[in-house]
Amino acid sequence: MDVILFLLFAAIAVACGVNLVVQKHPIASALSLVGVMGSLAVLYLLLGAEFIAAAQVIVYAGAIMVLFLFVIMLLNAGGEPKTPGKSRMAGLLGIPLMAVLLGLLSYLVQRALPKPAGVTFGAFTGGKPYDVGKAIFTEYMLPFEITSVLILIAILGAIVLARKEID
Amino acid sequence: MFANYLPTGAEYFRLLPEMILTAAGTLIMVLEPLTGYRRKRFLGHLALAGLLAALWAAVVAYSSPGPAFNRLIVVDGFATFFRVLVIVVGILTVLSCWDFLARHKAESGEFYSLILFSVVGQCVMVSANELITLFIGLEVSSIATYVLAGYLRDDKRANEAALKYFLLGSFATAFLLYGVAWIYGVTGTTNLVDIRQILESRDVIHPILAVSTAAALMFVGFAFKVSAAPFQIWAPDVYQGAPTPVAAFMSAGPKAAGFAILLRVYLTAFGPIDQSWVPFVWTCALATMVIGNFAALAQNNVKRLLAYSSIAHAGYIMVAVATGTAPGAAAAMFYLAAYAFMNVGAFVVVSHISGRGERKVNIDDLAGLSSRQPLTAALFSVFLLSLIGVPLTGGFFGKFYIFKAAIDSQLYWLTILGLLTSAVAAYYYLRLIVVMYMRPAVDGEEELPPLGGGLKTALWASALGTLALGIFPSAVLNFAGASGAMLVR
Incomplete structure (x- = not known):
């Protein structure tokens, strides 16, 4: 059960995070951020950090996101204007390098962090x-x-x- | 049941400089609406008084060294050395900013408050004995500096500088925090001394790969803060766009504090695994020296030139870090002190000649400075000669001790390349001196205003500091040596 919930909400968090970056309209990005915050709150809850989870929902997913949306609406920010050709270098170098970094880090997490002493769901006390x-x-x-x-x-x-x- | 967590009087005493600075900064904020537009200089004097009181407090706090607040900070020789250094940089910045702010009609209490709070952050950083405190101090220092970089709101380049610095800085900080999370995950503590003990103990099999990853991730954050390659890209744009007194502050205070935490974390906490982090510090030192010095050759804007030169100097200090020894740490400390004086001095001169809107910051604008303002030209030459590393200046002994420590640690290649690149550096510094002394002033050039009292004090203080470190280096070096040795205990 714990593992299923973890995988589900971790996947939602990552998907919303990617969506946050690729969306052109600021409102859509802000709403994806709500998704990230919410699924993070569930992950905290799974670890047993009740207070942090509640604070995450109330402060981040609630108050701060409302503030974000207000600012976006006040500034009347529309869709991002396209800047062609400018980011070719970033696309060519940045994306492969990011993939390498993420791959390396996940390999290191797999390889280096001690398994038995690793995180077990709900075993955490003090939340x-x-x-x-x-x-x-x-x-x-x-x-x-x-x-x-x-x-x-x-x-x-x-x-x-x-x-x-x-x- | 929580009585044992109550801080004792001695612990408050060890935190006295930070408390004084915070109180002074808050007082300035309270008084700011009560002072008229023409009386803002009064707030500057208040900031100066606060900094001087904090300087005194930092010195007397060393009379009872030891940890405080549940071992979150520690007042030792190392912390005291850097506290004094960053507070002195704050004093020089406040002294040198008056004319500049008046010229841009931008005098306000917020500027002084931000400087004071930034110094608070740096003081916390250099005395932090634990990664969370260190991180909070770093953020306090950085965020105040981001705002200061964009202080001249109507200047487009200042806005660009602030935004670039903020975005890249936040990105680098995220790496640092990720590294902290790793090290906490592996060792279960964030206290630097405890981390060292866990890494040293033989009965615990610690995953060396995980600790090295943490060290590498944290290095990204530190290297950004001290503008070391390959994380130096922001420095020229930010130094060029930021108001010159702020650039002087950024290039000395946060950089010294950044190196202080780099030294403390790597020598104290990661000391036992130095074979795994020395290679990347080595590579970074080499790249920083080469990139900084060669890029500086092509600059025509004096602020950009000094920015690249500050990158190059970060490279020399990285050489000292790469030794991973107590003499290396002492050499880095000495170099940072000398560098703070000479670099702040050079930026102060630039802020004086830059004029309204900072238009006159090209090398050609220095032409004939020796006849227009002989004193300014002479003091500028002292700073530039010290940046080259000419004997009788602080820069000479700084380089000497760093390369001596490097040779003692068998870093021969790094020493050779460091010496070669500093020979390259001599060219672009001497070029400034040649323009000042050999080229006549352009006709019709408007007269430079005379040096104001604050500027004059800051210039003389920096020049005396530079020369004092060059003529009597032993007192400072002995203190640095003793406190550097405490790091690797």
């Missing part, structure tokens, strides 16, 4: 809100606090890059 909260506010308190500086920078960046023209 409850209590565990996550405990980890964040005790062991990893410092990175958590520094993240607030990161958010401050994001606000500043929005002010700087979106302000009115100088003069």
